[in-house]
Amino acid sequence: MRHSASAEPPKPPGVLLAYDEDSVALARGCGDLATHMPITQLARDGLPRQLAGRDCSAIVYCGNLRNIATARAIRAHANAVAGTYRLYFGLTRIDHWARTQAFAFGATAVHPITCVEDLRALVTQLRHGQADECTTISSGQFHGIFTQGQQGDWLSADVVEAAGETVIEEIETVGIGEWLKRVRQHHQGTYQHCMTVTGLAARYGRLLGFSQRDQRFLTEAALLHDIGKAFIPLAILDKPGRLDANELKIIRTHTVEGHRYLEAHANCDPMVLESVLGHHELLDGSGYPNGLSGGQIADLTRLITICDIYAAMIEQRPYKVPLTPAAAAAELEVMVAAGKLDGALVRAFSRLEAELA
């Protein structure tokens, strides 16, 4: 949800601070800045009347997600208000697991809270409409999609569509360059990569003049292209170095795994499924998993492949320096010359690259 513009004198945006049993003192320390109440009460009774609707723009859940009662209450409340409020998680115990949980619950952003000052700073930023400057609001949706994959859950078409639409909307608001910068600053790993590929694909489709329907397929395919990585061991996925031959063999199964998962757990269009399976195929037949070549590779897949390769080149990885947009574009041309990528599509992509330079 975005802040709406108003002709009336601006009021500070309302912030509700919900705290768990261990965070009572923290919340009291912010009593002059925000209405506060226990998370369990919020989950049970909903927003207090003076905040419901017009004046409340952000909710801060302050607590420890390892506390089962806290996690249950936050999940119930966040589910009930998904898409209506910006949800900030001020976590008193923060680690990879807690961060993942928070995003799976729909977090707009996650902030570590170690003292009253941290919480006051967060609430103050929110009251001044600043806390989004350092975040990307679609990140929670990407996390949610990957978590559903990891758990083997059904992937709802609405969730995928909403995530794609959010990316398109965000890029139209801030521009692709700024959007990629935000993604890069705040998220690591596979879903950061998927966000980058999705952002590039969304912008690419727009530059190619795609219809709304084709634009949706392209964004969806980009969003899901690496969903199969949800089934690859983290030790390989997060390895801070180059993969050995065996690890490469394992990671390459993500195309088949992703395709298999989506076929069984989602209502994807066959074109989208095909590009999830085929996004590492190359026109000269040197790709995987099936060594397809030329006309055997559909246009949608070719577009995803270009975005995927380009994204990997400009991304920060522990073992390599990212290429500049221009250097990455030159590498794409090398691949065109080698017969691996579609020259016409790469030329069209260079219009996008110009926006990043």
Ligand SMILES: [Fe+2]
């Ligand atoms: Fe991939």
Ligand SMILES: [Fe+2]
């Ligand atoms: Fe990828």
